[in-house]
Amino acid sequence: xxxxxxxxxxxxxxxxxxxxxxxxxxxxxxxxxxxxxxxxxxxxxxxxxxxxxxxxxxxxxxxxxxxxxxxxxxxxxxxxxxxxxxxxxxxxxxxxxxxxxxxxxxxxxxxxxxxxxxxxxxxxxxxxxxxxxxxxxxxxxxxxxxxxxxxxxxxxxxxxxxxxxxxxxxxxxxxxxxxxxxxxxxxxxxxxxxxxxxxxxxxxxxxxxxxxxxxxxxxxxxxxxxxxxxxxxxxxxxxxxxxxxxxxxxxxxxxxxxxxxxxxxxxxxxxxxxxxxxxxxxxxxxxxxxxxxxxxxxxxxxxxxxxxxxxxxxxxxxxxxxxxxxxxxxxxxxxxxx
Ligand code: AHM
Ligand code: MG
Numbered sequence: 001x002x003x004x005x006x007x008x009x010x011x012x013x014x015x016x017x018x019x020x021x022x023x024x025x026x027x028x029x030x031x032x033x034x035x036x037x038x039x040x041x042x043x044x045x046x047x048x049x050x051x052x053x054x055x056x057x058x059x060x061x062x063x064x065x066x067x068x069x070x071x072x073x074x075x076x077x078x079x080x081x082x083x084x085x086x087x088x089x090x091x092x093x094x095x096x097x098x099x100x101x102x103x104x105x106x107x108x109x110x111x112x113x114x115x116x117x118x119x120x121x122x123x124x125x126x127x128x129x130x131x132x133x134x135x136x137x138x139x140x141x142x143x144x145x146x147x148x149x150x151x152x153x154x155x156x157x158x159x160x161x162x163x164x165x166x167x168x169x170x171x172x173x174x175x176x177x178x179x180x181x182x183x184x185x186x187x188x189x190x191x192x193x194x195x196x197x198x199x200x201x202x203x204x205x206x207x208x209x210x211x212x213x214x215x216x217x218x219x220x221x222x223x224x225x226x227x228x229x230x231x232x233x234x235x236x237x238x239x240x241x242x243x244x245x246x247x248x249x250x251x252x253x254x255x256x257x258x259x260x261x262x263x264x265x266x267x268x269x270x271x272x273x274x275x276x277x278x279x280x281x282x283x284x285x286x287x288x289x290x291x292x293x294x295x296x297x298x299x300x301x302x303x304x305x306x307x308x309x310x311x312x313x314x315x316x317x318x319x320x321x322x323x324x325x326x327x328x329x330x331x332x333x334x335x336x337x338x
Pocket of ligand 1: 213
């Protein structure tokens with residue numbers, strides 16, 4: 001009967017964090033758990049405003065531009081403010097880097113963590129109702145960190161946790177911790193809780209799906225052109241060409257890649273020699289998720305993404321990420337070109 005199917009032993013994010021705090025010992029102190037609770041609140045708030053955006057006049061431009069000259073949407077501004085206030089309020093964060101802020105924000109107090117974030121990634125898609133999301137990474141600061149931007153110029157291997165939310169048909173949160181697995185949570189709007197719905201997400205090792213802005217192919221390097229040609233016009237007898245899927249919101253393209261496998265790329269090219277996506281708060285957190293789910297993430301010159309140390313907080317990189325065997329194919333072709 002129906003009653004028998006109702007789950008009464010549900011793992012909420014709160015429960016998960018409490019259990020993780022026990023398991024992870026030194027990584028997850030009480031401070032870390034409190035910080036995650038503040039993060040979770042910001043995700044819920046942003047999800048709420050995105051759902052209501054069209055109704056309460058939040059679509060369209062705010063009339064300003066962010067640090068790197070992108071036009072800001074009203075929701076970019078609101079998402080950024082929600083995030084900053086949540087991070088300040090929890091008292092555990094010393095340094096905050098946001099895509100929407102020129103400079104790192106330094107909070108008073110003795111927070112021991114640094115948070116890097118893109119509060120609303122994919123916002124050019126917002127007015128069309130396409131999925132957008134929040135990307136985040138958490139570093140634990142060095143004992144003698146003074147509280148400045150330089151404190152977060154670290155490789156992704158130093159992240160203690162990272163993940164992203166995708167505000168789509170439902171709000172999905174993907175969370176991973178250093179050395180851990182990847183867990184997916186879905187926001188139950190009535191309960192106001194993120195529920196563990198996708199425990200231990202593992203990407204298929206291979207899948208014939210590619211995700212790239214093909215409109216840039218004129219500017220691609222020869223290696224890049226050869227790779228995409230090779231999957232569209234396979235020479236091996238019986239091999240099928242790959243399917244193309246490109247949403248144009250990294251969170252959504254990454255979420256699909258996590259669930260179905262395949263590869264996602266934003267290569268560096270002659271138009272954007274350093275690529276488009278930012279190392280600190282877009283590439284590194286995603287790379288950590290990909291690796292912990294059994295995949296790979298590399299730069300435009302095939303270096304492990306998590307090893308890259310940005311020189312400046314808003315530095316960019318080319319990126320190729322996704323299923324293990326797919327990224328190996330990319331690497332093989334790029335290596336041939338030297
Ligand atoms: P944003 O942070 O300004 O939203 O830009 C990042 C987004 C990614 O979500 C997405 O992968 C990429 O830009 C799409 O770029 P393009 O429109 O050039 O294909
Ligand atoms: Mg972004």
